[in-house]
Amino acid sequence: MNEWREKKPQEWRRYVNNEVKVTAHEKQECQGWVFTVDPVSASVVLVNFQDTGRTCVTVVMGHAVEAVEILKEGGPEMEERLSSLFMPTGHHGLTK
Amino acid sequence: GLPELREEQQARSLLRQRYLRSLLAMRDAQVRFRMYERVHVEARFGASDIDVLNFQVSDLQTPIGVQKEALLRCPDMISYSLEL
Numbered sequence: 059m060n061e062w063r064e065k066k067p068q069e070w071r072r073y074v075n076n077e078v079k080v081t082a083h084e085k086q087e088c089q090g091w092v093f094t095v096d097p098v099s100a101s102v103v104l105v106n107f108q109d110t111g112r113t114c115v116t117v118v119m120g121h122a123v124e125a126v127e128i129l130k131e132g133g134p135e136m137e138e139r140l141s142s143l144f145m146p147t148g149h150h151g152l153t154k
Numbered sequence: 155g156l157p158e159l160r161e162e163q164q165a166r167s168l169l170r171q172r173y174l175r176s177l178l179a180m181r182d183a184q185v186r187f188r189m190y191e192r193v194h195v196e197a198r199f200g201a202s203d204i205d206v207l208n209f210q211v212s213d214l215q216t217p218i219g220v221q222k223e224a225l226l227r228c229p230d231m232i233s234y235s236l237e238l
Contacts, residue, residue, distance in 0.1 A: 067165035074169070083190070083232045094172030097165075099206060099228070103176050115176065116235035119228065143238065144175040 062123040063100040070095035073102075075132035075140060080104065080118045081125040088116050091132060093140050095120075102126065105140060113143060177202050185211070185236045187226060193217070197224065199236070 073092045080088045080102055090104030093115075100120025107113055132140075180199040187195050197211035207228050214221040 067162050067169055070169055071165040074172075086188075086232065088233065093176060094169050096173035096206070097169045098173075101173070103173065113238040114235060115179075115238060116233055117176070118233045119231050121229060122232040144172065144179050 060121070060123060062126060063120050065100070067097045070097065070100070073126065073128065075137045076128050077130040077132065078102075078104070079127045079129055080123060081127075082118050083122040083124065085124075088118055089129070090114075090116060091136060091140060093144065105143065107139075177206075179238065180236060183236045183238070185234050187234045188232045189230050190232060195226075197226070 074094060075092065077089070077091050082088065088104055090106045093103040093105050095102050100123065102118045102120070102123060104116045104118065105113060106116070181201070183199050185197060185199045187197070189195065193216075195214060195216050197214040200210040200212055202209050209226045209228065211224050211226055212222065214224040214226075
């Protein structure tokens with residue numbers, strides 16, 4: 059069991075909307091903006107906005123995470139951008 | 155104490171809901187899976203089981219051919235990625 063999976067939800071919550079570098083199994087590195095950390099599996103959902111207008115989503119499985127480093131704070135603009143990506147109607151709950 | 159427990163539950167529900175949203179957004183998307191032992195496969199995402207232990211995918215492209223329907227075990231994955 060790795061250290062990342064042992065964190066509390068409040069601790070994972072602090073990574074949301076920030077840019078991070080995730081080091082995974084065999085020193086593979088992934089960078090991106092954190093949309094969420096699944097509290098069950100500890101998997102990290104990273105978003106990268108590309109110049110082409112497309113968006114790349116990478117999910118690093120919690121069991122493969124070795125380290126997560128915060129590179130940059132996101133701020134309200136990034137928070138809005140990330141939310142609207144998966145919640146286009148602006149609802150913040152699963153129900154109406 | 156109780157306030158801390160409430161804060162933990164709020165964080166848990168926000169994070170989980172966002173994760174489930176990301177799974178919903180993957181429906182029918184072409185997803186690249188990075189597995190252990192340096193294996194890369196690509197497939198069209200269908201669904202996940204409730205515990206997110208398995209992904210059901212279609213047209214799984216593997217080094218040894220194409221599998222029409224398949225289940226991928228999440229513990230075998232290092233990461234997966236897709237474009238929206």
